[in-house]
Amino acid sequence: MKTILFGFYLAITLWCLFSIVMHGTRPSKSLGWVFVVAVFPFAGALIYYLFGMNRRKFKFYNLKKSKERKLYDESRLQKDKDGAIITFNSNKAKKLSTLIQNNSSIRARSGNKVQVLHTGKETFDIIFTAIKAAKKFIHIQYYIFEKGELQDKFYTLFKEKIAEGVEIRMIYDSFGSSSFRGRLKKRFRDIGVKAYPMMPLRLNSFMYTLNYRNHRKIIVIDGNVSFTGGVNVSDKYIKPVSDLGIWEDLHLSLKGPVVNSLHLIFCKDYYFASKEELLSNPEYWTEQNEKGGHTVQIVASGPDSDQPAIMQQYIAMIHQAEKKVCIANPYFVPGIAVLQALKIAVQSGIEINLVVPKKSDSFLAKYSMFSNFEEFLKLGINIYLRKDFSHSKIIMIDDEIASVGSGNFDHRSFEHNFETNALIYDKKIAKEIAIAFEKEISDASKLSYEEFKRRSFGQKLIERIAKFFSPLL
Secondary structure, eight states: OHHHHHHHHHHHHHHHHHHHHHHOSOHHHHHHHHHHHHHSTTHHHHHIIIIISOGGGSHHHHGGGSHHHHHHHHHHHHHTTOSOOOOOSSHHHHHHHHHHHHHHOOOOEEEEEEEEEOSHHHHHHHHHHHHHTOSSEEEEEESOBOSSHHHHHHHHHHHHHHHTTOEEEEEEETTTTTTSOTHHHHHHHHTTOEEEEESOOOTTTHHHHTTOOBOOOEEEETTTEEEEESOOBOGGGTSOOSTTOSOBOOEEEEESTHHHHHHHHHHHHHHHHHOOOOTTOGGGOOOOOOOSSEEEEEEEEOTTSSSOHHHHHHHHHHHHOSSEEEEEOSOEEOOHHHHHHHHHHHHTTOEEEEEEESSOSOHHHHHHHHTTHHHHHHHTOEEEEESSOBOOOEEEETTTEEEEESOOEEHIIIIISBEEEEEEEOHHHHHHHHHHHHHHHHTEEEOOHHHHTTSOHHHHHHHHHHHHTGGGO
8 A cells, every 4th residue: 555655646746846847937936846846745746736837738728729719819919900000209108018019919009088096986986887877788807796785786787787788798707706606696697697707616627727817807888988907896995894994996997999908808708708709799899989198008918828918017117117116016926027127126226116005815925025025125115014905006107107907916917817907108197196106105104124124033934934935826
């Protein structure tokens, strides 16, 4: 029996080591997984299989290369070719736009109207008003669609709109919206909502989908108005349901040609979840007239992308900054490339301001984040801790170009999640976001290097242990 057990252990260990060597993306990360597999018999192999294996090389992400998926991507790209070519006055905007077009295959669009939504209450008040005005269809996608007051409001409005003949399609993440099942899901389907989970956690696909989530937040209504940002459907955005208080988050209302860019992303994800083809049906696509003077570009990435577009966007923005970089993010656990970009920027005389929450909904994320702060403070990066839970995902450079979306500064958003950011090339909108950012700073406490380095040995130890597990975040 011992011989059989040892043989089995040897076989799975060798398989893991072979997989790490052949398909690892970074030597440092690969060495970490070798350590985990070697030190923890059986458990290490299981952890690697669940969280470390590069599934882009395996069954789940081979779907991207299937004939149907490839043709769908080509159709999407063909549709995105419509519209005028934008000439940027700023060289930094031109370079950034070219990067995103090459790594996300989505062009910048001019003639948009951008409205910045500063609170959960404001966000849902405007979303519900737009839903009430819907005439043809409502397409909605959320990472978290949670039981509560807001979900009940969506149900009531959806029931009314379906009675009026409006089509409603919905996709949600099966992990983030784990409570949206059984009776809750049935009541939405019973009124006619076409609701589908992204990457459902089923026995036949569990090992391929557990570590890959759809973190996007998108609403498109009649092809005329869209919403995206960081806000989920959860009552924590409108009332205190825990000791973290009301979650603060920035969201966007978008009108104009950029609506089609967001709709393309939704339709591809919806096809992936439901196999219902929307892209070729002209009734879901309207010619977009100019609605304002804002230029916006959607950044989309996921584990089936050829390039880590969100990470590249953040690095490029840091490198393009000439005076100042402002970042607000609740899960600031970037990899080596982003850390080096920040270090280069601050040592080149660029002002770096980072706002993060003092308390977090993730113990591991909080202390992984804090593990880099001593070095950052020593270099001169300004770090501000908010007492409330600021969930916004913002990066802005020189008060000229701003990004708002779902992408965090962590390995999960860079490599494992489907994410969407809106990149806004407009000084007026950037100024509005800058004012909101300054307010966040004014309500926060600034960390001192001398004070922070005197933190207890226990906290330093927790930070180092949390940092070791940061690739799992």
